[in-house]
Amino acid sequence: MKRLRNENADLDASDLKILRLLEKDARTSTAELARAVGLSAPSVAERIRKLQENGVIEAYTVRINPAALGMKLSAWLRIRPVPGQLAVVTEIIRDLPEIALCDRVTGEDCFIALAHVGSVAELERVIDRIIPYAMTNTAIIQSSPVEPRSLLDGLKG
Amino acid sequence: MKRLRNENADLDASDLKILRLLEKDARTSTAELARAVGLSAPSVAERIRKLQENGVIEAYTVRINPAALGMKLSAWLRIRPVPGQLAVVTEIIRDLPEIALCDRVTGEDCFIALAHVGSVAELERVIDRIIPYAMTNTAIIQSSPVEPRSLLDGLKG
DNA sequence: CATGAAAACAGGTCTTA
DNA sequence: TAAGACCTGTTTTCATG
Numbered sequence: 015m016k017r018l019r020n021e022n023a024d025l026d027a028s029d030l031k032i033l034r035l036l037e038k039d040a041r042t043s044t045a046e047l048a049r050a051v052g053l054s055a056p057s058v059a060e061r062i063r064k065l066q067e068n069g070v071i072e073a074y075t076v077r078i079n080p081a082a083l084g085m086k087l088s089a090w091l092r093i094r095p096v097p098g099q100l101a102v103v104t105e106i107i108r109d110l111p112e113i114a115l116c117d118r119v120t121g122e123d124c125f126i127a128l129a130h131v132g133s134v135a136e137l138e139r140v141i142d143r144i145i146p147y148a149m150t151n152t153a154i155i156q157s158s159p160v161e162p163r164s165l166l167d168g169l170k171g
Numbered sequence: 172m173k174r175l176r177n178e179n180a181d182l183d184a185s186d187l188k189i190l191r192l193l194e195k196d197a198r199t200s201t202a203e204l205a206r207a208v209g210l211s212a213p214s215v216a217e218r219i220r221k222l223q224e225n226g227v228i229e230a231y232t233v234r235i236n237p238a239a240l241g242m243k244l245s246a247w248l249r250i251r252p253v254p255g256q257l258a259v260v261t262e263i264i265r266d267l268p269e270i271a272l273c274d275r276v277t278g279e280d281c282f283i284a285l286a287h288v289g290s291v292a293e294l295e296r297v298i299d300r301i302i303p304y305a306m307t308n309t310a311i312i313q314s315s316p317v318e319p320r321s322l323l324d325g326l327k328g
Numbered sequence: 329c330a331t332g333a334a335a336a337c338a339g340g341t342c343t344t345a
Numbered sequence: 346t347a348a349g350a351c352c353t354g355t356t357t358t359c360a361t362g
Contacts, residue, residue, distance in 0.1 A: 033235065037232055037235070039230070039231050041198060041231045043335090044359075045360080055360070055361085056361065056362090059361075069236050069239050070236055071235060071236075073195075073234040074196055074197035074231065074234075075193075075232060076197045076228055076230070076232075077228070077229040077230045077232055078190065078322050079227055079228075082226050082227040083326070111320070112325055113317055114317075114319065114322065115315075115317060115320065116315065117247065117316075118315065119246075119247055119310035119312055119313060120310055121310040121311075125316070126310065127317070153276035153277055154276060155274045155276055156274075156276060159273050160264060160270055160271075160273035162271065163268070163270070165271060165287055166240075167268040168268035169240070200335085201334075202333075210352090211351065212336095213336085213337085213352075213353090214351050216335080218350095
């Protein structure tokens with residue numbers, strides 16, 4: 015049987031199937047997962063426990079529609095702190111709840127951040143907090159040709 | 172009572188609490204949610220059903236650690252198709268399972284995409300698929316000053 | 329496999345439009 | 346009076362030792 019082996023994880027076809035099912039609906043019961051993969055419920059529970067322990071499964075979360083919460087505008091910000099202000103910018107970003115995600119990256123831009131806001135005015139307030147200490151470049155999201163997609167899609171089995 | 176009102180949703184404090192708890196652990200049982208918010212289990216189940224129906228809750232998913240699956244390298248790609256090749260580039264991106272996420276954006280770059288790969292060689296293969304039809308700019312993720320954060324953090328109540 | 333917990337379902341009450 | 350939110354039982358299903 016095909017196995018995916020790393021220092022942390024050692025996944026077989028059943029593990030992958032469980033992960034795929036949980037990705038589609040994290041609230042699927044152990045019993046139902048068991049039926050789908052053809053194992054006993056305790057066996058599936060044990061596999062899930064191990065996937066968590068190994069750090070393969072980091073968390074179970076709910077995907078919330080930003081627009082339904084009034085966040086009708088989303089934007090990617092590229093942020094390039096002026097010399098000496100990197101720590102300050104990091105702190106400001108951490109303090110802005112509108113920033114849903116921020117990665118430190120290589121290249122001329124130091125950070126890439128995702129902001130969800132209710133209006134252009136709100137977006138301006140976010141940028142105004144950062145701009146004293148960094149150059150920013152804002153790209154408003156128009157659509158998503160690729161909806162958040164599974165890491166598992168690239169794996170066979 | 173404070174309410175968050177939109178065309179789709181009309182959330183009260185209990186709904187927000189339920190969403191926050193599900194965000195922390197989407198597998199929390201209805202019974203436990205009920206205890207936490209001080210309602211009966213059927214009542215909480217009904218609220219959750221409505222949140223799904225209203226599109227506030229889009230999905231329950233599991234967060235998988237890319238590194239645990241051998242994807243040790245993640246990168247942001249900015250992609251700017253050469254004139255006339257936008258449709259082709261869109262198709263290529265859709266066909267690349269390494270691309271976990273891709274947004275169409277305003278500005279000089281047309282797309283922003285997130286890729287998870289196992290190695291630099293694999294990253295090169297991804298870029299090589301795109302580069303005949305677009306200018307790309309690749310920024311490798313070094314760290315994440317802001318871990319994926321709740322949309323609800325900005326809301327009071 | 330057995331037991332305690334939880335989910336699903338079915339009325340029933342109270343409030344509000 | 347009708348709709349909606351919530352509650353209390355009961356039955357079935359599930360989690361887990």
